[in-house]
Amino acid sequence: MELGWLLWGAGVLLLLHVLMELSPAVNFALRIGFYCLLCVVGSALAAPVCLLVNGGRTVKNMRIIKTVVKTFKYFFGVRFEVKGLENFEIEGPAIIVSNHQSILDMMGLMEVLPDDCVQVGKKELMYAGTVGLIIYLGGVIFINRKSTTSAKMVMAEVAKTMAADKVKVWVYPEGTRNCTGDLLPFKKGAFHLAVQAQVPVIPVVYSSFTTFYNPKKNLFTSGKIKVEVLPAIETKGLTSGDVSDLTDRCFRTMRETLFRLSGCPSEAKDSS
Ligand SMILES: CCCCCCCC/C=C\CCCCCCCC(=O)SCCNC(=O)CCNC(=O)[C@H](O)C(C)(C)COP(=O)(O)OP(=O)(O)OC[C@H]1O[C@@H](n2cnc3c(N)ncnc32)[C@H](O)[C@@H]1OP(=O)(O)O
Numbered sequence: 001m002e003l004g005w006l007l008w009g010a011g012v013l014l015l016l017h018v019l020m021e022l023s024p025a026v027n028f029a030l031r032i033g034f035y036c037l038l039c040v041v042g043s044a045l046a047a048p049v050c051l052l053v054n055g056g057r058t059v060k061n062m063r064i065i066k067t068v069v070k071t072f073k074y075f076f077g078v079r080f081e082v083k084g085l086e087n088f089e090i091e092g093p094a095i096i097v098s099n100h101q102s103i104l105d106m107m108g109l110m111e112v113l114p115d116d117c118v119q120v121g122k123k124e125l126m127y128a129g130t131v132g133l134i135i136y137l138g139g140v141i142f143i144n145r146k147s148t149t150s151a152k153m154v155m156a157e158v159a160k161t162m163a164a165d166k167v168k169v170w171v172y173p174e175g176t177r178n179c180t181g182d183l184l185p186f187k188k189g190a191f192h193l194a195v196q197a198q199v200p201v202i203p204v205v206y207s208s209f210t211t212f213y214n215p216k217k218n219l220f221t222s223g224k225i226k227v228e229v230l231p232a233i234e235t236k237g238l239t240s241g242d243v244s245d246l247t248d249r250c251f252r253t254m255r256e257t258l259f260r261l262s263g264c265p266s267e268a269k270d271s272s
């Protein structure tokens with residue numbers, strides 16, 4: 001009886017292995033599926049711990065979430081090379097802006113996430129089962145991207161509470177995932193927020209994943225991601241009239257850094 005089960009198990013594993021060898025699409029789907037499974041199971045395990053330790057929705061839960069997510073990279077052979085962490089050492093609130101390539105960014109996010117920092121996320125994530133629950137417990141700010149008015153209202157509220165709660169806020173200013181090796185134009189919400197709260201903007205750039213991760217080509221192998229935390233950009237004294245300039249300045253600095261870290265400026269520019 002037990003031998004039967006063992007043989008079945010071995011058979012299924014062998015079949016999966018053969019399928020993965022034969023078909024890049026299956027290989028890719030299984031690896032991404034495994035990533036999602038890790039997220040779902042990790043969240044299910046972390047949620048009760050968050051509730052027991054911190055009692056509910058609070059940014060303190062991010063430490064627990066971070067501990068769990070930081071183990072994921074070992075399953076996929078993803079390595080991080082981080083520079084400039086000292087630029088996070090700013091007392092009190094700040095807006096952190098970074099590029100967003102894939103759902104895999106959650107690993108990169110947790111790799112460098114400073115204490116007392118919440119992210120801005122689309123509200124649909126709240127309904128992603130246990131992942132939605134853990135994101136809620138971590139204090140993520142949910143916005144409705146389809147309604148600029150309501151998103152702006154949420155962000156204005158955040159500007160008011162940032163100083164009181166002394167939290168940093170992490171925004172993906174591209175507003176969506178983008179895995180082309182270039183940046184999408186930045187939305188202005190993050191920069192309005194920084195100016196309204198008169199707090200610095202800290203750009204963070206992740207090198208392009210294109211060499212080891214490309215959903216269109218079913219590519220997902222091991223690889224190295226370079227991360228650089230750039231010096232803070234002050235916003236003291238800026239007004240809403242300066243937001244466009246601030247956005248452009250940040251965009252240009254981050255784009256240059258992206259190309260430098262990815263080591264293939266011409267290729268990245270071509271694909272834009
Ligand atoms: C234990 C195991 C666990 C495993 C599981 C892992 C869990 C990990 C745990 C935890 C991590 C959680 C991580 C979550 C990650 C989520 C990622 C996402 O979901 S990314 C998508 C959503 N994020 C964004 O979209 C933000 C960026 N977007 C913005 O900031 C936009 O600006 C937004 C949404 C506020 C408005 O977007 P518009 O599409 O309407 O575009 P615009 O051009 O920016 O705004 C239109 C006009 O409104 C003005 N405006 C915008 N914001 C304003 C403001 N606050 N005040 C005044 N005017 C404003 C602008 O200046 C513009 O006007 P003029 O064109 O310049 O005239």
Ligand SMILES: CCCCCCCC/C=C\CCCCCCCC(=O)OC[C@@H](O)COP(=O)(O)O
Nearest residue numbers: 036039040102103106128129130131175176177
């Ligand atoms: C028992 C419940 C069953 C529910 C199944 C839920 C499945 C969820 C599984 C895994 C999710 C893992 C992803 C972790 C969080 C990813 C955050 C993220 O990167 O969101 C994308 C968003 O930034 C941009 O959205 P779009 O590029 O505009 O789209």
